Amino acid sequence: GVYGSGMAIQAMTAGAFSDVSFFYDKSPSMSGGIPPWLGSLVVCLVVLVYVFFGGMRGTAWVNALQTLVFMVLGGMACYLLAMKLGGQATILENLRELAIKVDFEHLTRTNMSQTQFCSYLLIPFSVGMFPHIFQHWLTAKSAESFKLAVVCHPIFIMLVWVPCIFVGIWATTISLPPAVAQDPNKILPFLVKSQLSPVIAGLVAAGILAAIMSSLDSQFLCVGTMFTNDIVEPMLGGGLTERQRVRLARTFIVAIVAVTYGFSLLGINSIFRMGVWSFSGFASLFPVVFAALFWRRLSAVGAFVGILVAMSCWLYLFGKSGWGETDQPLTLDLGGQLVLLEPVVIPFFGGIVAMILASYATRPPKQKTVDKFFT
Secondary structure, three states, rough: OHHHHHHHHHHHHHHHOOOOOOOOOOOOOOOOOOHHHHHHHOOOOOOOHHHHHHHHHHHHHHHHHHHHHHHHHHHHHHHHHHHHOOOOOOOHHHHHHHHOOOOOHOOOOOOOOHHHHHHOOHHHHHHHHHHHHHHOOOOOOOOOHHHHHHHHHHHHHHHHHHHHHHHHHHHHOOOOOOHOOOOHHHHHHHHHHOOOHHHHHHHHHHHHHHHHHHHHHHHHHHHHHHHHHHHHHHHHOOOOHHHHHHHHHEEEEEEEEHHHHHOOOOOOOOOOHHHHHHHHHHHHHHHHHHHHHHHOOOOHHHHHHHHHHHHHHHHHHHHHOOOOOOOOOOOOOOEEEEEEEEOOHHHHHHHHHHHHHHHHHOHHHHHHHHHHHHH
């Protein structure tokens, strides 16, 4: 998210400061734009300000506004780009025209085997383990509060993602500058800027940044709370005042933001590819939480072993990929038949097997503990 915000800002402002040598870029199409390191830094500082002063409630309200902004502007950008790129009179004619122009391989999963496609479906389990979403579930007094959210969440996900996917597919039908064609991270902001009016482009850019920040702020707030409540307080045996908790959480959040910003400066070959790897790691932790909620025989040792095995498998595969440089599927030879699978399969099922074996090899939880959570 931090890296993406810097890339988006540079692509949207390219050429605006062409007479300032400080904003020179080796790529002519990006020269004169705010450099990524500066754009990312500004986004981090803005997020820190309202996280510090708004807390969980303020962040939740900001998230709602940011998501609404992106849904509206993302849909508007999709509509306007379709009208511009299709060259026809109506939106349906333009959609039909653009679909004809797109290569067959981009409209189907011909380059993805059935086994790889099915294993890819494990990745959405990651949503249940995103720290910021997980923590939001714990802030309500009753599960009744989430009835509407559970119904609307898939619909809103569609409203946010579908326009972006359409724009990405349409981008394969037009000629792009070499710097943009070689860097998928820049395609969306480049299309918006080059095909739409400056006012609309500015609004859509605001929508893109809103989408990025709506995840960053919740994650930063969440890890600060987790650090304070789940690590520091138990180590100190409690006793922290509210002021001390807030100060400690803010200090840790600043440290996390600084580390994240530092990583963003290293550059990322593909934000989508890095997202797939990150979501695979989250998805691999889901079985442990699911078992904790529904399996009475799960032991503490089993939970820890399941987490450690999932983490170890993911870290090994992530390292083998060049730390996110590639996302090549795993190839298994089953009696001479090659089967392609997404890497998420190994940590996901490896963690499950380790958790089950370790739970049966150790003492079950005390009956008092089971009764507390299952009655």
